[in-house]
Amino acid sequence: xxxxxxxxxxxxxxxxxxxxxxxxxxxxxxxxxxxxxxxxxxxxxxxxxxxxxxxxxxxxxxxxxxxxxxxxxxxxxxxxxxxxxxxxxxxxxxxxxxxxxxxxxxxxxxxxxxxxxxxxxxxxxxxxxxxxxxxxxxxxxxxxxxxxxxxxxxxxxxxxxxxxxxxxxxxxxxxxxxxxxxxxxxxxxxxxxxxxxxxxxxxxxxxxxxxxxxxxxxxxxxxxxxxxxxxxxxxxxxxxxxxxxxxxxxxxxxxxxxxxxxxxxxxxxxxxxxxxxxxxxxxxxxxxxxxxxxxxxxxxxxxxxxxxxxxxxxxxxxxxxxxxxxxxxxxxxxxxxxxxxxxxxxxxxxxxxxxxxxxxxxxxxxxxxxxxxxxxxxxxxxxxxxxxxxxxxxxxxxxxxxxxxxxxxxxxxxxxxxxxxx
Amino acid sequence: xxxxxxxxxxxxxxxxxxxxxxxxxxxxxxxxxxxxxxxxxxxxxxxxxxxxxxxxxxxxxxxxxxxxxxxxxxxxxxxxxxxxxxxxxxxxxxxxxxxxxxxxxxxxxxxxxxxxxxxxxxxxxxxxxxxxxxxxxxxxxxxxxxxxxxxxxxxxxxxxxxxxxxxxxxxxxxxxxxxxxxxxxxxxxxxxxxxxxxxxxxxxxxxxxxxxxxxxxxxxxxxxxxxxxxxxxxxxxxxxxxxxxxxxxxxxxxxxxxxxxxxxxxxxxxxxxxxxxxxxxxxxxxxxxxxxxxxxx
Numbered sequence: 001x002x003x004x005x006x007x008x009x010x011x012x013x014x015x016x017x018x019x020x021x022x023x024x025x026x027x028x029x030x031x032x033x034x035x036x037x038x039x040x041x042x043x044x045x046x047x048x049x050x051x052x053x054x055x056x057x058x059x060x061x062x063x064x065x066x067x068x069x070x071x072x073x074x075x076x077x078x079x080x081x082x083x084x085x086x087x088x089x090x091x092x093x094x095x096x097x098x099x100x101x102x103x104x105x106x107x108x109x110x111x112x113x114x115x116x117x118x119x120x121x122x123x124x125x126x127x128x129x130x131x132x133x134x135x136x137x138x139x140x141x142x143x144x145x146x147x148x149x150x151x152x153x154x155x156x157x158x159x160x161x162x163x164x165x166x167x168x169x170x171x172x173x174x175x176x177x178x179x180x181x182x183x184x185x186x187x188x189x190x191x192x193x194x195x196x197x198x199x200x201x202x203x204x205x206x207x208x209x210x211x212x213x214x215x216x217x218x219x220x221x222x223x224x225x226x227x228x229x230x231x232x233x234x235x236x237x238x239x240x241x242x243x244x245x246x247x248x249x250x251x252x253x254x255x256x257x258x259x260x261x262x263x264x265x266x267x268x269x270x271x272x273x274x275x276x277x278x279x280x281x282x283x284x285x286x287x288x289x290x291x292x293x294x295x296x297x298x299x300x301x302x303x304x305x306x307x308x309x310x311x312x313x314x315x316x317x318x319x320x321x322x323x324x325x326x327x328x329x330x331x332x333x334x335x336x337x338x339x340x341x342x343x344x345x346x347x348x349x350x351x352x353x354x355x356x357x358x359x360x361x362x363x364x365x366x367x368x369x370x371x372x373x374x375x376x377x378x379x380x381x382x383x384x385x386x387x388x389x390x391x392x393x394x395x396x397x398x399x400x401x402x403x404x405x406x407x408x409x410x411x412x413x414x415x416x417x418x419x420x421x422x
Numbered sequence: 423x424x425x426x427x428x429x430x431x432x433x434x435x436x437x438x439x440x441x442x443x444x445x446x447x448x449x450x451x452x453x454x455x456x457x458x459x460x461x462x463x464x465x466x467x468x469x470x471x472x473x474x475x476x477x478x479x480x481x482x483x484x485x486x487x488x489x490x491x492x493x494x495x496x497x498x499x500x501x502x503x504x505x506x507x508x509x510x511x512x513x514x515x516x517x518x519x520x521x522x523x524x525x526x527x528x529x530x531x532x533x534x535x536x537x538x539x540x541x542x543x544x545x546x547x548x549x550x551x552x553x554x555x556x557x558x559x560x561x562x563x564x565x566x567x568x569x570x571x572x573x574x575x576x577x578x579x580x581x582x583x584x585x586x587x588x589x590x591x592x593x594x595x596x597x598x599x600x601x602x603x604x605x606x607x608x609x610x611x612x613x614x615x616x617x618x619x620x621x622x623x624x625x626x627x628x629x630x631x632x633x634x635x636x637x638x639x640x641x642x643x644x645x646x647x648x649x650x651x652x653x654x655x656x657x658x659x660x661x662x663x664x665x666x667x668x669x670x671x672x673x674x675x676x677x678x679x680x681x682x683x684x685x686x687x688x689x690x691x692x693x694x695x696x697x698x699x700x701x702x703x704x705x706x707x708x709x710x711x712x713x714x715x716x717x718x719x
Contacts, residue, residue: 079518130703132514133457134655138703140459141648141696148692291644295522302519342534350526354505357519 003377010381017376029216032056033209034186049325053208054280056320060215061087061277063316064222066300067309068269073298074307075230076262077242079132082123082139083297086116086267088146088289090274092165095284096158099167105279106214112271120267124260143294147286164285171279172203173210180206215276222269223309229265230309238262292346296323299349303356305363314364322348427558429677435564435633436649437673438571442626443643443650444657444665445575446619452595452660453615454506456517457651460524461623462643464501467528468494468624469543469631469638470536476544483544487628491621498620502613511598532640540637546628567629574622575666582662587614595660626650645692649676652699658712667710672698 007014036052065087072080090112097108123142127135150159159165173179229235237258240248249255278284300315323345330340360367443462450458458464472490475481481489501524509516547566551559582588590611593601602608630646631638653672657664675698676691702709 073515077515079515081518081522126700126704129707130700133455133518134703134707136459136514136518137457137651137655138696138700141651141692141699144645144648145690145693145696148690152690295526298519298522299526306515342537343530344534345530346526347530347534350523350528350530353523353526354520357516357523358508361516 003374005376007376007378008381009378014378017378031186033212034183049328053212055324057208057212057215057280058277059316059320060212060219061273061280061316062297062300062320063219063273063312064276065270065273065297066304066312066315066319067222067226068266068273069297069301070307070309070312071226071229071238071269072262072266073301074311075235075242076238076259078127078259078262079136080127080139080263080266081136081291081294081298082141082143083266083270084143084289084291084294085139085146086120086270087274087277087293087297088150088284088286089119090116090271091278091284091289092150092159092274093271094275095165095167095278098279099165100158105171105275109272109275112275113268116271117264117268120270121260121264123267124263127263128256128259140291140294143289143291146289150286150289159284159286162286164283164288165278166283167278168282171207171211171214173206177210179209211280215280218272218276219313222272223312226265226269227309234258234261296349299353302353303363305365308363308365311363311365318352318364319349322352424556424558426678427555429681430674431558431560431564433674433677434670435561435567435673436676437653437670438567439626439630439669440646440649440653440672441571441666441669442574442629443623443646444653444669445571445578445662446623446626447650447654448657448659448662448665449578449615449619449622451654453591453612454511454517456506456511456514456521457659458619459518459521459647460528461619462627462647462650463525463528463532464494464498464620465623465627466638466640466643467497467532468620469627469642470532470640472624472628473541473543473638483546486544487546487625490628491624494620494624495617499613499617502616503609506616507609507612529640529644536640538639538641540639543628543631543636543638545634546632549634563633570625570629571666571669574625575662578618578622579662581618587611591615648692648699649695652695652702655699655702656709658709660713661709661711664709664711 005013007017033053036056065083068086069080069083072078093112093115094105094108097103097111098105103111123139126138130138149155151162153161230238237248237253240251240253241255241258241262245255274284277288296319297315300319301311302315303318304311304313304315326345326348329344330337332340356363362369443465446461446465447457450456450461468490471493472483472486475486475489476483479486505520505524506517509520511517548562550562552562552565553560582592590601590606591614593604593606594608594611595615598608601611627643627646630636631642636642649672650669653668654665655668656671657666657668672695675694680691680694
């Protein structure tokens, strides 16, 4: 089956499509930022669903952690379930550097990234021998121990024990940034201006906007780094390990080195996510980083799509918003209210996990790609001088169809995507 | 000495509970080489059913336990048929994901139905002490739990070694393709494994919360699963009696070694179990009694 539009990667249409697409995306993001800087709600069936920047920032923290899981589970094929351990480590370490040593948040990454990388690599060493389900078990156990580790008496003065570690934010927008000006421009748009509030932004609103902006940039950098890694020699080695460890080793992949790298990188990303989380929330408390969070990350990974970078983005949104929104659903037509008062969010996540494994193993991203593939395909341009065999006009339609399939098989090369898993 | 004995008795009762859940894990692992991450939650759900039968329907506790085990077995057979069988048994990722999904859904379902307030579980064993040595008391609870574990492990062994379905189960766990060729219906046999495991697990959860110092709540088995998995790994993951011994070892480690070794704080017993698990997997992946696995490429 061929798509409605097939454009070559360097054609004018494909370039326009990309530029227009990304511009629209950025504009939508900016509009969202200013429209929901205050805690805004959408009303459905009498329930208020919060759609505010703090939640979106939390989603970004999760996205970065899931991005780490994409590296180690999605691309290297190691069943690591303990991402919440590194998420928590990053959160506590960041809070410690900022609260106790007055480091700026951005600089705390300089400590968190190497420390989490090293811890992850150390835990990766046993993983060279422990495989498959056993690894899943050990890493899940690791995630389960995190809350009791940070509540140890010996660490109390650094972690704040059971009550958690509070930290204030220094992420104030620089004075040269005319956030109020931009906001008033939006407010003056006829008809739509009302969605952007009135008057100048309060200091907490502009702080939220600034944080969200910083976190988005950080996420973009992380995605860019990982997508480069995946396309590099090391990335190909990781995928070779995923597909068949033995044949990867036979082909000259250094299993020990590349697996350790993958573990370290995943853990470092988990740590970065943790820093974002605590920078947004202002507190790191032990019960935020239980094995439930670890399993939620797996939900995000699977729902978004294992082995896709954009899957991490979708997954982060899912695990940040679904539990909160289910908690604020107090009435729904056809469902007794008593049922809605329990942990419905967790139930939905669990059911979603099972359902997607059945109907859409590639996750939401795979589904969207399938739909997009029916409408539009961007095929790589053949190198100059290469002869592309095209069946003559009069040739068999079957043959022409086959040629289409072959060109379609060469995957489209979006900035956020890589080639499909299989 | 008294303190040591008291801790020994503690270790025995904790270890026996871990042994029961470990037995459930081992039964499923033997059949499908899959670790069921939802085993603890399925057991917790079963224990809630038992609680409802015993307190709201007024059934005698052991009748309620047996009905609860039957309920769990039927439910697990259904879960196996609908959610597990469609997947390739050798591809672990989807199966792990499905069991994690079950983990979340079952905890949440219990929370939705029964809420999160802890509830007292009826006594399953006579109250009082069986034996007093100095200041250390051996309660009837501890005696009862140890006896239950030994009886259950014995019955499961008997079931697998003397019945036709047990024979089929052992054949399937040894080699799926060959047993299929020999005319064994693999699906129903694995289903039987899931049902058996769920029944044993439910008994384990009941025994665990029947301890007067504990109460039943939806998150009660979350930590137990890690202990039980360590126990199963020590025993070798495919050895029934290995799981029993592994459970006792983990129970002993938790209540004897952790308090005596000064530098391990008490809250770290879970971490100790994880470390034991890691060490076993590193240095003796087939555990104490498991069969070493040969991987063909």
